[in-house]
Amino acid sequence: MGKKTNIIRRVIQVLIALTTCIAILAITSVPLPFLPSYLSSRATGAMPELKVDIAKVSLKFGTTGIIMLQLEDIHTSYAQEHNAYIDRILIKPVWINMLRPGKVHSLVIEASLPNLSQELNLIKTAKNTQNTQALPNYKELHEIITKMYAQNYDAMRRLVFKIPVVSLQLPGETGHSQVIELRGITARLGKSKQQLEVIVGGKVRFHNRDSRLKASIKDEDGGFIVDAKMHNIPLQWLNTWITDLDTNLQIQLNAVSKVSDLNTWPDVQFILHTGSGSIGSNQALYERIDVTSIYAQGIVSRGLSQIQVPHINARIHGLSFAGNLEFNQDKVVFNTTSNEPFAALSALHIWPHNLAIHVRQWVQHNVLAGIIEQAEMRLQIPLIQYQPQFAKMTDKDISASFSVRDGVVQYIDHMPPINGANAVVKLDANNAKVSAIHGKVLDASLQGECSISDFSAPKTILKFTGVLDGAAQDSINLALTHFYTQHDISAKTIEVLQPLRRAQGTAQSNIDVSLDLGEPDESLEIKVKSKLNNIIVRDVLGKFNVSAAQLMATFANNKLKVTGLASTESGISGNLEYNGDFKDNKGSQNLRLSMTDNIEEFDAGLGWNTSAFVKGKATATADLDLNSLEQFMPVKLIINLQNSTIDLPIIGLHKSKGESGEIMLSFPNYQFDSPSIGDYKITMNQLDSVGQITFDENQGIRSIDNAKVSLFNSNFTTKMLNDGGIKVYLSGESFDISHIDLSKIDNDSALFSKDITLESKLQRLLMHDNVALKNPVLRLSCSVGTCTDLLLQGQFNDGKTLEIKSDKRNVSVYTNNAGLTLKALGISQNVSDGTLWITAKRYSNRSDAPLKGNLKIQDYYMRKTPILAKLLTIPSITTSAFVGVNDLLENKGLRFKSLNCGLDYKQSILQIEDCVIEGPVISMTGDGEIDMLSRQVKIKGVVVPENIINSLVQAIPMLGPPLSGGENSGIIASSYTIRGKLDEEFSLEVNPLSVLTPGFLRKIIGH
Template sequence: MRQFLKHFIKAAAFLSVLVALMLGGLYWYLTSSPLILNSYASAIEREFEKLAPGLEMHFANATLEWPKFFKPLRIRLKELKVYKKGDQKALAAEIPEMQLKFNLFHILEGRLWPSVMQIHRPELNMTYAPDQESSFLFASTSKEEFIGNLLDQFVNHADFASFLKKIEIIEGRVIVENLPEEFHFWQKQTVNLGLARGRHGYEGHVEIKGEDLSISGMMHFSPKEGRWKAELSFSQLPVANFISLLSNNYKDKLTGLTLLLSGTGDLTYSKKEGLENFQLSVESTSGQWDNLKIFEGPLPIDAFRFAGEFSNHQIRINTLTFTSKEAQGHLEGKIDLNRENKTAHVDVIGGVENVPIDDLKFLWPKGLAEVPRDWVTNNIKKAKVPAATLVLKSDVHYGDDQIKVDIKDLHGEIDILNARVRYLEKMPMVEGVNGKAWYDDKTFRIVVTSGTTFKQNIKNGEILITDLDVKDQNITIDLDVMGPFSEALQLLDHEPMGYAKSLGLLPAHCSGEGTTKLHLAFPLERKTTFKELKIESESRLTSVGLLNPISQVPATLQEGEFLLKVNNDKLSAEGKALINRLPAKITWQKNFDEALEIENTLTVESSIDSFGLAKLGFLLEDNLKGQAPLTLQYQSKGEKAHLSFKCNLEPVDLFILGIEKTRGLPGEFKAKIDFENGKPRYFKDLSLTAKDLLNVVASGSFDKSGKGFETVDFASFKLGKTEGKLHLKRNKMGVETVYFDGLVFDLEPILEYLEKSSQTTFDRPVDIRLRADQLYMGPHRLFHNSSIYLGYSQDKIRHLEGDLYLSAQAGNRLVKIRLKSNNDHQRSFELSTNHAGNFMSIMDWSENVRGGVLKIKASHDGPTTEPWQGTIKLKDFALIKAPLLGKLLTLAFPTGFMELFSDDGLRFNLFNANFQYTPEKLLIKDGRAAGTSLGISVSGLIYPKQGKLALQGNLIPAYFLNTLLNKIPLLGELLTGGKNEGLFAVSYSMSGDMVKPKISVNPLSVLTPGIIRKIFSTEDEDPQELQSSRK
């Protein structure tokens, strides 16, 4: 036994040495040059059929190589073609080179079972299928099925070719049919892939190389668990190549994203659960998102970084940041997926910083809070957004190629810096707005902390968009504004509101400061009509000034303090101010409802004085003393308006045409005026009352210009003693005609008023027709049944006809007054009466004249300052108890003239005189009075306004006899001194005060012939005017 073992060991050692020599020889041979195996082709092909049942293989060349001693043997097959078995026309694969690696002992045992299969430079034929869940599929023809089936069998069937431990694809070329141009990337890639069977599953690696990118990774597959694990790294990978792999649901949303990504990823996938986990971290340095369906325009991306996790049930965004121009953005959150129901629950938080508001439309995707997005991007300009945030929770339904979003929670904040905001179409934008916005799925709210518009400072405000979760949205705007009232009025007057224009206010005529609370509400549409706009505004105005707030009523408003309210129905203002310098309480309301009868209502409670009347065009500084309480109401609609006022006259002194109403006497002035087209047209119910002193009731109409009256009817005209009816009318030529018919007309106060008034002329022609039962020209100057016609034009009385009766009884006690114009310069005047004494007594000219026939004639040629020149004749009259004449006669004739003091008086047959008259002075020339007992001559000046006189003349006693010598030619003139002079006469003079003049006589002239008497006359007492008038 021992001997047997010894020989067995020797034999085994010999055999071992022999085998080693044989293997060494084989190794040397194979490492020196490959062993050509073409003669073993049939055996190799049979073994291949075990790897691909139903297929047969043919190759052009086969070699056996042994690179190193400890490396496996390998068979290299070139130009390999695979056909369907029995049909060499059905090519299943065409591979440039395949290497099969064998275990040495398997070969020694005669089994050609490769442990590793390497497929070199194959064409991986695929087809682009955008309608499928995965966009890329292996081609369905038999030519492409070999590699796909081989990989599928190797991974999914453990009993398939159990001897085969690893399959590698080296430098495979991807060829995709029907590939759009934008996905040309997949046509140019080289793929290296390796799959190896291990104790716990499959290990693998993949590498994809292109011109500008690289993708590599390691993977592990556990058949038992049915789970894939992979680790990937990539650089310069166009994101579009990821997008191309997605279904249309996501592809449309992400198309146009042109980032070059670099990063890493860890993936876990199981057949049971699908994608269990995919941790991805990527970054990019440049690119843009050019998808107009999502963004307003191209979104440039200067830097991008993403880190997140994906699984079959959830997508978690750990970090997503990007930089676009000056803006930075970030996002984080998660998306929970339910693939069975095809729903996803989104829960993300994001934000952006340093975004120009004009670029916000590029960063804010369309469809995300669409309404506030449109309003913000269209109405906020030139601003900076320091920060904006987003919190979004929503359920997304993505089945049937439709994506429906059900927002559960959406809110965020937007900081706004130095913005221009358009809050209403056509209205001016608000400049320099600073504030903050809050939004959610139902509302969008902006709080404004500062801003300006039309020089109005916005202290704070709020813009609120509501109903974002329904079809139609609404917006409300609340602003607290402070600034100049004139600019605020311009703002209210801006389209589409036009409030100032509708109120008739001119912003340029306004001053003051205001604080306004403005509330606007309207549907959030692209174009909002004024009817859809709801307005509420409340302004507190101070130091308000208005020039002619009502164009029809000239007035100046100052130092006003008002509360101004505006809404869609009305505008109202209430407050106090100074109107024409007097305190006033004012309420103003404008109705915007066209159905209402009244559009504007203005009520003023104030006072009026002479200054206020002057503003209205009545220069009555001397006619009104004090302040009269006034209540005024102005109402209008369209082109028609109505003004009514009531004035309490009790606290004032009132002077009307010489009639004085003293303070404390009750009185009232009221009227109603109708306006058309901004001009006064009619007035009615005008009344001026003051107990028994005044009672004027009138109505009338204005001319087309509205600056003057057309007709005025006084149903009652009582002014002092005057009582009757008065009618005023102005014709088309501008001539005003005044008709008065009544019981009494008192001219005395009117004459006194005209005498004192600074206005002595009228600016238009006037015709006055007056008839009165009683006509007063003074306290005792009463005429009866009088009628007067007066025509005035061009600053002159052109025509005058007056018939005045000195008694109410029938008879010829008539005074006729006539004035007429011969041309533009010449006027003539005539006055006559058969009852001179009565007339002169009434006129207060003299109480000492009885009877007589008076005739005065005068003419005027030239300017009104030139004197009237005329004559006066008085016949058959007597002088009774004339004090001045009596004193003169007493001085001249000591015996006196007793008949002067008798009841019959001193009678004269005639008095003649020439005169020149102006209101300042009366010049008498060649005045002669002749009677049986006495003759008087007179010449000189009388100053009515000064109450002075300077007269001289002669007294001729026994006038009839004394003047007989005058009839003797030449001798009579020498003896008497001239015509109407006497042989015996006394020279006299009067000067000084008219009531008590200085009277002097020349006693030497009593018996002096007339021619000599003139030498001794008292000429030194004649005034210079009298002397010059004699020349």
């Protein structure tokens, strides 16, 4: 019995020692708290010292990768009367080369028991510990232990072995040790006699928190299987760098290892899982993370130099992940894949603490929605450069890729967001690249790619490059919204620009955006190249409908330029060029319009009526300063008239095509919906004028004021008021009317669209052939193209006067210098002296009614005129008249006592009726017509020397039969017919054998 008891005790001693060793090895083979610090220290070559006290357990890590293990003074006690004490078990030294796993230098195990007389030497020890020598044959040792277990099972199966306390002393990060205690460790045999099994239980205490430990050692397949389970492990145990976590998360750990060779460090397989809980924020995490579960399955191999976790499944913050993890001597690598879609902003909850705060704030504020799918992430922690805050992670240390759908991003406040975005995102520690972006801004399609650089830097730059394609209305609204947010815009400006928001057409824009996420509004830089097609904008400036087949727009460096061909609905078309500089609120905006079109189209578009006297094409260039649109808009308009003709009879102006001509309008305070005052300048052949012009709210001319005019020989100032009718006021030095063709004025009823009145206060009125009226009174009234009311009064240089009056029914002319009057009016230069009367009356009040009246001139002279000269060449005249008549024509002229004519004027044709000219040399009659437009003349009459008439009257005391008009009675004279053009070549037909009829004599004598 005593021998048997000794054997039992020896087996117990061996099992206790083996159990303790294997349990310690199993515990230290899983990722316990010292592991990351230990591995990182090994990578740097400075391994910390680890002490384990049972009642003396020492576990030391040398500087050369050698583990030295020494156990001594282990005390156990077991149930009731069965007491056995192990005074001393000494295992010294166990040297295991971690750099070359599986090699052991030497092992000595000694055990001494108080009730045994001999020393148990289970293993003989090599004398030289420096020699590499295999441990004793493991197979023999296994057979001994299993045999002893079977033989003594019945006696030992009720025994319970206890270890009160095992302390593991760990080095702290600040140099202070941290202690893990194994408390109340118990060991007992299993239930099967045929299979060796030792069951171990107890508690593990760390930071005053307990975790339950349950382990077993089984004999299986020629080796010992160590299976250890730990429950309710606090998360703080995992690593010393997260011990400040505020967490209630508990971990369950199951580790299994098979010891089958004393020369090889055993691999440890483990399973780790948690229940639900949360992890609070710390220096590595921004905010609390909710954990539903974590499940990990892995293996510890190659000593403690490598840990592989090929299967990890977790549900963290509502997100499901699957992945794997690997520890080795240099780094920790973690790979994971999301199992289901999740909200984009949820990624921030689990992203490491390497993001700069401004990046995180921008993402939280501007990423409004989005679903992440197919997310993959790789996290690598270099142990040699380990930093708790992730602050110095390189691009190789972290990477992620995923797809995003239904994203909503607003890159700066107040701007329309990108909606429904789909994209592929690739991330590393400091940068992001977003490709294959497809989304919408308003209703326009957006495609492009984006990059974000330097997550952890003070400046994190976002760059976007893409194409916006869709309705022009969306692009314009986007541009206007950006404009409104960047500048202080008044309600008036918004009202003026409002029609642009309703623009029709399409637009395609290439966009480049850059901004600093820390200061997005201040750092925003946008470059845009746009092509706008088939644009229609209605009610521009409240008046115009504008269309454009194609416009090109570029925006860069806060400068916008728009070019293209545009037209109004009324037909005005031309090139436009808009330039805007938005560098600050004091920037500039300018719109230039260059239009070439027929004058009629300009009139139709602007509401003017210039086409009555301007024909052909004109080129108008308008410069609009849009800086103060809410108050007024400086406008400069230049109209080039080189390719047009101008015929303005009222001032006698005519310009041919090809001759230069330009009108310039400048409005410093132009307002489209209220009267605007500006300056104008007209430069063309024979006309220069500058002054002020006012437009009404409909852009029609309201008035012209302070207008200085140089026209032919005229220099005067005019004022025109368009107030229901047009009122013109002339004043100044002189006004030249010698170029005015009154016949054209009266004939062109389309010349004026409104009634016009003219008044003057001039020093001189210049007329034909340098004839001037001093201090003239001139008043003129025209209605719809017909001038009916006229008053002209003035004094010639010789003191003689002229007065012309006209109203709707009556016309009268009086002058006591007929020669100067006819010369001044451009009728004849060959008359001098004389008094002239014209009286005429219209048939009705209608402006186009025929005019009928009389012309009378007394005591005047006529110099040699082409018609008179030819008449005096008639032989009957030259032989009958006195000698020297031609000399009279060459000097002062041929004197006439009177001229009396009946006049009938209708539709520019002047009928001459019963015209009698009586003089001391010749007398004549005339009837016919003059076309005042073509100046064509057709007159016929009789001419007779005055001496024949005088002698005839003296010879006949009483008029008798010769003057009675009897048939075939009369005196020989000459008849004539004149055809041709006034003051030009004409034909003269003469009949020298004509009979001077009594009727002719009666006309002359009667006058």
